Amino acid sequence: MKTIKLNNGSEMPIVGLGTWQATDEEVETAINTALEAGYRHIDTAYVYMNEAPIGRALKKWLDSGKVKREELFIVTKLPNFGNHPDRVEKYIKRSLAALQLDYLDLYLVHHPCGLVEREGDMLPRDESGALLVDKETDIISVWKAMEKLVDAGLTRAIGLSNFNSNQIKRITDSARIVPANLQVELHVYFQQRELVAFCHALDISVCAYAPIGSPGLQSFVKMIGDDPEMIPKLSPLTEPVVCKLAEKYNKTPAQVLLRHIIQRDIAVIPKSANPQRIKQNIDIFDFELSNEEMEELNALDKGHKGRLFGEHMLKGINEHPEYPYRAPY
Ligand SMILES: NC(=O)c1ccc[n+]([C@@H]2O[C@H](COP(=O)([O-])OP(=O)(O)OC[C@H]3O[C@@H](n4cnc5c(N)ncnc54)[C@H](OP(=O)(O)O)[C@@H]3O)[C@@H](O)[C@H]2O)c1
Structure with a gap:
């Protein structure tokens, strides 16, 4: 498996x-199939509420000796309502307990916008359905608390998710430990x-979420009471250029989409x-897109118009002073 070297030396x-x-x-079952x-x-x-079953599956593998802890790379995230220096350690310890691990390989601040903490409520909202944002969020002091987790051996690396370039700059300017990774929609x-170039120049690796276009997003948006009609109607899996290349290489459209991203030295999840799809999504190391094919795919970029996880989701989050998606990148 190809790896990306992080700025803390791990792969x-x-x-x-x-x-x-x-x-x-x-x-x-997915973890078993994937391993x-x-x-x-x-x-x-934390907010996916599936760390405990993941932990159970990992424990079986680790106990059986089929895999060693140091061969695994486990990532989880501080919830928005944990975006306060006094809460960071509590949430990583909860995640570690659920995952039945002593340390993480990477712990990410899930989102720059803090939310009000209401025990057991993953999406705290007011009567109108708007998220209860905590406008006092101080991303610098949250980052300082993240650094202490590395000192304490609770995680090997720390990083960010859904932060824009201005926010990353503010953090790196005062950081003792530079973020090892940025996870964003890509x-x-x-x-x-621009954001990838900015991160790579700072030796911050990038990981792409929604790498095949998150076809399950509509059902989630409906489930949380937001309007799925507001999501741009974009389907990378049925994009003609992608389908043409899939046919050429006898691969699936998803495999072409993933290959396009990893050839840019960006991780995909x-x-x-x-x-069957779990197996297909990792079976992308036996073909290579040519420079011309990469260019053809590069030309499909729609910039901000291609963003799927935008303002239409999580009503009220854009009231937060750290709302990240108004910056150019
Ligand atoms: N940091 C963040 O804020 C953030 C936000 C979103 C996501 N993430 C992370 O990134 C991961 C990926 O993003 P995502 O789940 O939104 O989107 P995604 O990986 O682009 O798409 C997942 C969807 O595609 C389907 N799928 C998977 N492989 C396929 C294939 N080969 N062909 C056709 N359909 C396929 C899946 O359905 P089946 O399960 O039925 O295959 C699922 O509905 C998440 O699971 C999460 O771990 C992070």
Whole structure:
């Protein structure tokens, strides 16, 4: 498995398994299938509410000796309502307990916007359905608390998710430990070229979420009471250029989309709960897109118009002073 070297010296497998929206039952089976297929990088988050079943599956593998802890790369995230220096350690310890691990390989601040903490409520909202944002969020003091987790040996690396370049700059300007990774939405219609170049120049690796266009997003948006009609109608999986290349290489459209991203030295974490698709999504190392084909795919970038996880989601979050998506990149 190809890896990306992080600025703390560790190696992140360039393909990982995403687990958002995977139920307890699905995720345990998915982890087993993924580990059998050669995945060693698993991405989860406190708010996905599936760390415990992931932990159960990992424990079986570790106890059986089929895999060693140091061969795994486990990532989870500080929830928005943990964006306060006094809460950071509590949430990583909860995640570690659920995952049945002593340390993480990477712990990310899930989102720059803090939310009000209401025990057990993953999306605290007011009567109108707007999220209860904590406008006092201080991303610098949150980062300082993240640095202490590395000192305490609770995680090997720390990073950010959904932060823009201005916010990353503010953090790196005062950081003792530079973020090792930025996880953001990134796919063929939203290629994030400026943000990736900005991060790579600072030796911050990038990981793409929604790398095949998050076809499950509509159902999530509906489930949380937001309007799925507001999501741009974009389907990378049915994009003609992608389908043409899939046919040429006898690969699936998803495999072409993933290959396009990893050839830019960006990690991908496609989510699947389907055994066949889990195996396909990591089977992308036996073909290579030519420079011309990369250019053809690069030309499909729609800039901000390609963003799927935008203002239409999580009503009220854009009231937060750290709302990240108004910056140019
Ligand atoms: N940091 C953040 O804020 C953030 C936000 C979103 C996501 N993430 C992370 O990134 C991961 C990936 O993002 P995502 O789940 O939104 O989107 P994604 O990986 O682009 O798409 C996942 C969806 O595609 C389907 N799928 C998977 N492989 C496929 C294939 N080969 N062909 C056709 N359909 C396929 C899956 O359904 P089946 O399960 O039925 O295969 C699922 O509905 C998440 O799971 C999560 O770990 C992070």
